[in-house]
Amino acid sequence: MAGVAADFGIGRQIGLIAGLRWRLALNSTRTSQAKFELAAKVLLALLSSLVVLGGGFGLGMAAYFVVAKRPEMLTVLLLIVFFVWQFLSLLVGALNVEFDFRNLLRFPLRFPAFYIISLAYGLFDFAAVMAMVWLVFIGAGIGMARPALLPWTLLILTAFAAVNLLLNRTVFSWMERLLAQRGTREKFFMIFIAAALSIQFVGIAAERWGKQAVPYLQPLKPLLQALPPGLAGLGLEAVARATPLWSGGTEAATSTLCLAAYAVVFGLLLRRRLLSQYRGEELGESELPQTVEKASLSSASTFSISSLTSFLPGPVAAMVEKELRYMVRNGPLLMTLVIPPVMVLFFSMTWTNPRHTPGFLQRTPDMMFPSSVGYALLVLAPFALNSFAYDSRGIQLLLAAPVRFREVLLGKNLALGGTIFAEGLAIWGLVALLREPPRLATVAATLCMLLFSIFLNLTVGNVLSLRAPRAFDFGNFRQKQSPITVLAVLGIQLFLVIISVGVFLAGRWLESMWMAAGIFLVLAVATLPVYSAVLDYCSDLALRRRETLTAELCK
Amino acid sequence: MSSIAIQTETLTRRFGELVAVDQVNMAVETGQFFGFLGPNGAGKSTTIKMLTGLLQPTGGSIRILGHDLEKEPVEVKRRIGVVPEGLALFERLTGAEYLSFVGRMYGLDRKTAMQRGAELLDFMQLAERPKSLVADYSHGMKKKLALAAAVIHGPQVLFLDEPFEGVDAIAAGTLKNMLSRMVERGVTIFLTSHVLEIVERLCSHVAIIHKGGIVAQGSIEELRAGVEARAAAAGGLLAPHEEGEKLTLEQIFLEIVGGSKDAGQELSWLA
Numbered sequence: 032m033a034g035v036a037a038d039f040g041i042g043r044q045i046g047l048i049a050g051l052r053w054r055l056a057l058n059s060t061r062t063s064q065a066k067f068e069l070a071a072k073v074l075l076a077l078l079s080s081l082v083v084l085g086g087g088f089g090l091g092m093a094a095y096f097v098v099a100k101r102p103e104m105l106t107v108l109l110l111i112v113f114f115v116w117q118f119l120s121l122l123v124g125a126l127n128v129e130f131d132f133r134n135l136l137r138f139p140l141r142f143p144a145f146y147i148i149s150l151a152y153g154l155f156d157f158a159a160v161m162a163m164v165w166l167v168f169i170g171a172g173i174g175m176a177r178p179a180l181l182p183w184t185l186l187i188l189t190a191f192a193a194v195n196l197l198l199n200r201t202v203f204s205w206m207e208r209l210l211a212q213r214g215t216r217e218k219f220f221m222i223f224i225a226a227a228l229s230i231q232f233v234g235i236a237a238e239r240w241g242k243q244a245v246p247y248l249q250p251l252k253p254l255l256q257a258l259p260p261g262l263a264g265l266g267l268e269a270v271a272r273a274t275p276l277w278s279g280g281t282e283a284a285t286s287t288l289c290l291a292a293y294a295v296v297f298g299l300l301l302r303r304r305l306l307s308q309y310r311g312e313e314l315g316e317s318e319l320p321q322t323v324e325k326a327s328l329s330s331a332s333t334f335s336i337s338s339l340t341s342f343l344p345g346p347v348a349a350m351v352e353k354e355l356r357y358m359v360r361n362g363p364l365l366m367t368l369v370i371p372p373v374m375v376l377f378f379s380m381t382w383t384n385p386r387h388t389p390g391f392l393q394r395t396p397d398m399m400f401p402s403s404v405g406y407a408l409l410v411l412a413p414f415a416l417n418s419f420a421y422d423s424r425g426i427q428l429l430l431a432a433p434v435r436f437r438e439v440l441l442g443k444n445l446a447l448g449g450t451i452f453a454e455g456l457a458i459w460g461l462v463a464l465l466r467e468p469p470r471l472a473t474v475a476a477t478l479c480m481l482l483f484s485i486f487l488n489l490t491v492g493n494v495l496s497l498r499a500p501r502a503f504d505f506g507n508f509r510q511k512q513s514p515i516t517v518l519a520v521l522g523i524q525l526f527l528v529i530i531s532v533g534v535f536l537a538g539r540w541l542e543s544m545w546m547a548a549g550i551f552l553v554l555a556v557a558t559l560p561v562y563s564a565v566l567d568y569c570s571d572l573a574l575r576r577r578e579t580l581t582a583e584l585c586k
Numbered sequence: 587m588s589s590i591a592i593q594t595e596t597l598t599r600r601f602g603e604l605v606a607v608d609q610v611n612m613a614v615e616t617g618q619f620f621g622f623l624g625p626n627g628a629g630k631s632t633t634i635k636m637l638t639g640l641l642q643p644t645g646g647s648i649r650i651l652g653h654d655l656e657k658e659p660v661e662v663k664r665r666i667g668v669v670p671e672g673l674a675l676f677e678r679l680t681g682a683e684y685l686s687f688v689g690r691m692y693g694l695d696r697k698t699a700m701q702r703g704a705e706l707l708d709f710m711q712l713a714e715r716p717k718s719l720v721a722d723y724s725h726g727m728k729k730k731l732a733l734a735a736a737v738i739h740g741p742q743v744l745f746l747d748e749p750f751e752g753v754d755a756i757a758a759g760t761l762k763n764m765l766s767r768m769v770e771r772g773v774t775i776f777l778t779s780h781v782l783e784i785v786e787r788l789c790s791h792v793a794i795i796h797k798g799g800i801v802a803q804g805s806i807e808e809l810r811a812g813v814e815a816r817a818a819a820a821g822g823l824l825a826p827h828e829e830g831e832k833l834t835l836e837q838i839f840l841e842i843v844g845g846s847k848d849a850g851q852e853l854s855w856l857a
Contacts, residue, residue, distance in 0.1 A: 337696070349690035353676060353683075360678045360719070427674035428735070430640050432691040433663035574659070578641060585672045 044144040071514030087168035094172030102271035106264025113260040120158035153200040190290035191263040197297035204304040350442020371407035379465040400469040401477040415492030420503035436573035472544035479551030486558040591616040591774035597646035608798035621789035667741030673732040677721035692739035706734035725752040786835035
């Protein structure tokens with residue numbers, strides 16, 4: 032007999048989705064590579080838990096000490112939690128649009144179940160877990176200091192957590208709509224990175240003009256108190272100051288009610304957004320076709336790129352050109368290139384801040400160039416460790432073409448290495464312009480350090496790009512790297528920082544930067560044959576790993 | 587030049603316990619338009635991936651135009667063109683940039699690659715939006731571009747995995763004409779498709795793979811004769827067709843892979 036799918040409860044629907052996620056997680060660990068990645072994930076989770084628990088312990092201790100004598104400081108602690116929950120989650124997760132979540136809508140899912148699942152996604156976000164753990168620590172700190180405050184603390188912090196969760200999901204869902212189109216997404220990320228960069232200057236501005244700005248900022252205080260962290264802080268402060276305790280109850284209850292009102296408003300906004308999705312809102316990539324005309328990069332850059340590669344063998348030149356074209360058409364990647372020069376400006380302000388007591392930085396103006404170049408390396412070198420990330424299905428062409436992967440990787444390496452080197456030269460120009468030209472010996476040492484670091488990163492990167500490839504989506508700033516790559520990035524950068532700082536300090540100590548240049552040059556020259564041998568090894572490795580490459584990159 | 591363009595001997599591919607392709611022996615002569623058919627999951631894509639070097643066989647050997655793919659991969663790849671399942675496009679290039687890139691990866695000089703790229707774009711009717719990125723192409727346009735990329739270096743053997751899937755009738759007509767002309771000029775084309783009418787119209791020879799093994803191979807006439815002879819021997823149980831009418835490739839296919847056996851089955855709970 033014909034019929035319709037049976038209607039069943041929301042609880043069962045949510046249970047089914049939870050079961051589905053669990054099954055997906057289990058199935059994703061079937062291959063040995065996936066098991067290795069799981070182990071790396073566990074290791075990263077352990078490292079992350081140190082940050083979470085360490086931060087939580089610090090906040091808990093702070094809550095313990097301030098609740099008796101300076102309870103108004105509780106607001107500051109809650110502000111930290113608020114910023115982590117709202118902004119860190121944006122950095123880590125929001126930039127990856129959750130299309131899979133809406134795929135559930137093809138099933139006869141009831142709206143309340145859809146709503147609850149959306150909230151559950153928010154609860155398992157890393158930033159949310161961290162913020163909640165921190166809230167537990169803050170609550171424990173207050174409870175240990177004054178056990179009588181525990182009921183009010185629990186109530187207020189729970190309301191605060193609910194507001195955060197709902198706000199976070201509301202922002203996420205609106206962002207998802209905003210970022211659905213590739214063009215908008217790229218523009219947004221460029222603004223986002225620009226904003227993140229400008230935050231670097233807030234500290235300097237606060238230090239220089241902080242005291243003068245205080246009178247102007249005073250009117251903002253009531254506004255801050257009207258925000259969720261301010262309200263929660265006021266409620267906790269009221270009960271902490273009250274003697275007898277119950278006399279602070281009215282203010283605490285008012286704060287809790289205000290938080291509840293926030294929760295209702297955010298909950299309704301979220302409902303509105305999710306209802307649109309539930310009713311089948313299309314959030315595709317569809318938009319006007321993007322042309323390269325707008326960026327006016329095509330013809331002009333074709334000429335300049337071609338002239339740059341004219342001395343290279345055909346396939347290598349073709350790879351270099353393709354890589355450079357991909358770079359100029361990748362907004363977030365371009366913004367990443369802008370970060371180091373902006374940081375030079377930042378360093379230059381820090382180096383010259385008259386209010387600072389002369390510290391290492393003031394006493395060592397010559398170190399500005401190597402420090403800035405080192406920063407550029409930290410930002411840009413990780414791109415070498417997953418060099419097929421943006422190639423996606425194009426990897427099939429590289430595998431099918433009559434070229435050895437040595438040539439493919441050489442082309443990619445030349446493009447990235449050349450870009451980093453050009454970035455180093457641009458930084459030199461900026462340093463010379465903003466401060467004074469660094470000494471020749473320092474320039475030589477820095478460029479040799481750069482050479483050594485590039486070779487090392489490319490050597491390891493070529494192997495990792497083939498062993499742990501991950502496809503990246505254009506327009507997303509934060510991408511999910513393989514945990515193996517994340518660990519490798521940490522390891523290599525730590526190694527390079529230790530070596531570089533050691534050699535530069537030795538050069539300064541012995542007052543011979545030429546010696547430092549010599550050491551770096553020897554290291555670079557020693558790495559070169561290893562790099563070349565690894566290129567050959569990678570040609571065979573690519574053939575052996577072609578299934579993994581296509582499986583990962585063609586997802 | 588060898589008269590056998592593609593030859594496999596005991597070609598095998600295992601994925602763990604699963605034997606996706608099992609001891610396949612196949613020979614495709616130079617200049618043939620060869621259709622490689624099979625039901626879903628039969629091993630078509632796995633075979634074509636192995637033939638084009640995108641997947642390593644677990645056992646057996648592949649010779650393309652007399653060259654051993656395992657021992658001389660670059661020599662083989664120089665002579666073949668591929669439109670793989672995923673199309674292998676670099677979506678952040680324009681069509682012209684992509685074709686120029688592919689041409690140079692296949693050893694053409696810059697000028698020739700650009701010139702041929704422009705001609706191909708024009709031929710495939712993709713020249714109208716020269717500055718659009720491949721990412722903004724429709725599925726059919728991407729298919730045409732992938733085919734253009736597969737032929738830019740003038741391959742002697744062309745491997746096409748479902749080239750007509752998602753392509754409109756006009757574009758399909760253009761592609762069919764181009765492929766037919768290539769075969770007339772001596773190019774060997776190895777094609778997989780689920781659209782059996784197209785295979786019947788284009789291909790002179792076919793092989794049918796089922797559960798990892800080749801179950802039939804030869805010209806369409808040979809297959810037809812084989813199926814009819816088998817049916818006659820079994821008491822005339824053939825798929826229904828008009829008296830005097832030839833069996834279509836679809837009927838031959840269903841007879842060989844046994845698809846018609848389940849035609850009468852029903853799911854009682856469906857409307």
